[in-house]
Amino acid sequence: MSALKIYNTLKRKKETFKPLVDGKVGLYVCGMTVYDFCHVGHARVMVVFDTVARYLRYSGYEVKYVRNITDIDDKIIARAIEANEDFNTLTKRFIDEMHQDEAALHAHRPDLEPLATESMGSIISMIEVLIEKQHAYVGSNGDVYYSVESFEGYGKLSGRELDDMNAGERVEVDAAKRNPFDFVLWKPAKADEPSWASPWGEGRPGWHIECSAMSTDCLGNHFDIHGGGMDLQFPHHENEIAQSEAATGECFVNTWMHNGFVRIDDEKMSKSLGNFFTVREVLKKYRGEEIRFFVLSSHYRSPLNYSDEQLNEARSALERLYTALRNIQPLDNDEASDFVRRFEEAMNDDFNTAKAISVMFECANELNKLKTTEPVQAAKMAADLLAMAEPLGLLTQDPEEYLQSSTGTDEGLASEQIEAKINQRLQAKLDKDWGLADQIRDELKQQGVMLEDAGKETTWRRA
RNA sequence: GGCUGAGUGGCAGAGUGGUUAUGCAGCGGCCUGCAAAGCCGUGUACAGCGGUUCGAUUCCGCUCUCAGCCUCCA
Numbered sequence: 444m445s446a447l448k449i450y451n452t453l454k455r456k457k458e459t460f461k462p463l464v465d466g467k468v469g470l471y472v473c474g475m476t477v478y479d480f481c482h483v484g485h486a487r488v489m490v491v492f493d494t495v496a497r498y499l500r501y502s503g504y505e506v507k508y509v510r511n512i513t514d515i516d517d518k519i520i521a522r523a524i525e526a527n528e529d530f531n532t533l534t535k536r537f538i539d540e541m542h543q544d545e546a547a548l549h550a551h552r553p554d555l556e557p558l559a560t561e562s563m564g565s566i567i568s569m570i571e572v573l574i575e576k577q578h579a580y581v582g583s584n585g586d587v588y589y590s591v592e593s594f595e596g597y598g599k600l601s602g603r604e605l606d607d608m609n610a611g612e613r614v615e616v617d618a619a620k621r622n623p624f625d626f627v628l629w630k631p632a633k634a635d636e637p638s639w640a641s642p643w644g645e646g647r648p649g650w651h652i653e654c655s656a657m658s659t660d661c662l663g664n665h666f667d668i669h670g671g672g673m674d675l676q677f678p679h680h681e682n683e684i685a686q687s688e689a690a691t692g693e694c695f696v697n698t699w700m701h702n703g704f705v706r707i708d709d710e711k712m713s714k715s716l717g718n719f720f721t722v723r724e725v726l727k728k729y730r731g732e733e734i735r736f737f738v739l740s741s742h743y744r745s746p747l748n749y750s751d752e753q754l755n756e757a758r759s760a761l762e763r764l765y766t767a768l769r770n771i772q773p774l775d776n777d778e779a780s781d782f783v784r785r786f787e788e789a790m791n792d793d794f795n796t797a798k799a800i801s802v803m804f805e806c807a808n809e810l811n812k813l814k815t816t817e818p819v820q821a822a823k824m825a826a827d828l829l830a831m832a833e834p835l836g837l838l839t840q841d842p843e844e845y846l847q848s849s850t851g852t853d854e855g856l857a858s859e860q861i862e863a864k865i866n867q868r869l870q871a872k873l874d875k876d877w878g879l880a881d882q883i884r885d886e887l888k889q890q891g892v893m894l895e896d897a898g899k900e901t902t903w904r905r906a
Numbered sequence: 907g908g909c910u911g912a913g914u915g916g917c918a919g920a921g922u923g924g925u926u927a928u929g930c931a932g933c934g935g936c937c938u939g940c941a942a943a944g945c946c947g948u949g950u951a952c953a954g955c956g957g958u959u960c961g962a963u964u965c966c967g968c969u970c971u972c973a974g975c976c977u978c979c980a
Binding site: 711753766 | 979
């Protein structure tokens with residue numbers, strides 16, 4: 444069996460994964476800033492790292508999966524003022540909405556979800572250490588800044604030199620900074636803004652410091668894997684390294700993982716471009732598992748183009764897998780199956796879910812063939828298929844229930860109505876009234892219900 | 907300007923120095939009252955130009971095109 448390899452952004456290559464402590468993995472992922480609904484880009488992060496955590500556990504590791512929640516920042520304050528509500532009320536609401544989306548996507552909750560507002564103690568003490576070690580200073584405007592020039596390795600994650608970057612190209616450089624790339628660790632609060640007491644007066648933390656503080660709090664100074672979206676590589680993760688390593692004097696993270704963007708029409712989906720779909724919107728038309736499949740159908744580092752066609756394909760694909768599992772009682776396989784071996788090989792190669800899924804399809808094909816001839820073999824095949832699906836968080840539902848579940852928020856025809864129609868059609872079939880039988884089938888098809896005759900039985904599913 | 911990454915069959919999307927990805931769609935067949943599902947068969951794909959090689963889609967160089975980061979963003 445092959446060893447797990449992970450692409451490490453820091454090294455720009457795949458490396459054989461070796462945890463700091465045998466059998467255990469510390470995983471930290473930058474989570475959401477909670478002032479709005481999650482969009483499909485956020486869904487990708489949730490699904491990708493849920494799959495990483497699942498597969499690590501499947502491989503036998505004891506995983507501590509931490510994903511923070513940024514519940515204080517400028518946008519949150521602005522949105523709270525707009526909505527005329529307390530910022531805490533606003534963030535609590537969207538944390539709850541996020542968890543609903545996460546559940547719909549069949550993603551497990553992380554083991555820990557630290558909040559920035561509940562981590563002020565460690566944030567402040569880390570800033571104190573940074574000032575003490577002269578990696579940070581108080582600017583003329585009262586802001587506390589990190590001095591990028593004080594950290595030798597600055598730029599090592601994103602592969603850039605301070606001199607090569609175009610400071611001020613798009614944004615005015617703050618005069619209080621020693622170097623244009625110095626960033627805020629703590630900023631004083633304006634009147635009426637939420638604030639916390641600190642040695643530098645009432646204020647709130649900068650964005651980057653919270654992740655350094657929370658990850659260290661939960662996983663220690665040095666841990667295994669840190670993940671997030673590609674766009675966080677610079678400056679966010681670069682700054683985290685600078686803060687943490689300067690403060691602790693230790694290596695911060697061994698493996699950095701970054702997932703690619705979701706795109707629309709070959710353009711990054713983002714809040715600033717306004718070209719995003721919320722998970723909530725997509726769930727109106729598609730099942731959560733279909734979104735999950737769509738995310739996993741390409742490699743996590745590749746761009747993922749969002750479109751209805753893609754979601755429709757995910758729907759067909761899942762339909763095929765669930766159909767294969769229908770009417771079969773899985774039987775655990777004691778022998779190591781070749782499919783499972785190949786599946787693991789694919790996953791061990793930097794979580795190649797696309798390839799792993801292709802193995803599942805081959806397994807489903809075999810299962811379909813064996814169904815009629817070798818029921819015992821087929822039952823074992825079904826167990827294999829489910830074994831592979833588990834770390835991907837797929838095929839977790841009862842096949843019949845899945846196939847008959849509504850394909851979005853819109854419920855459609857009630858099951859009882861469908862059953863009644865089917866009975867009516869069965870009578871027509873007995874009467875050999877093919878015209879009526881076909882008419883009923885067509886009518887149901889119009890309503891998104893597909894009928895399938897299998898002998899004397901008729902089954903149905905929603906598509 | 908600096909730095910990343912990418913260009914695969916009708917679509918999506920893996921992968922490989924010489925042999926089948928996989929899914930969807932299409933075509934032909936089996937099954938079916940007819941369908942659907944399933945099964946079987948079927949497609950001279952690897953941006954362009956050079957180079958290395960017995961042989962390159964796969965390695966190297968150049969060109970073109972696209973995306974991302976250098977501001978908040980997953």
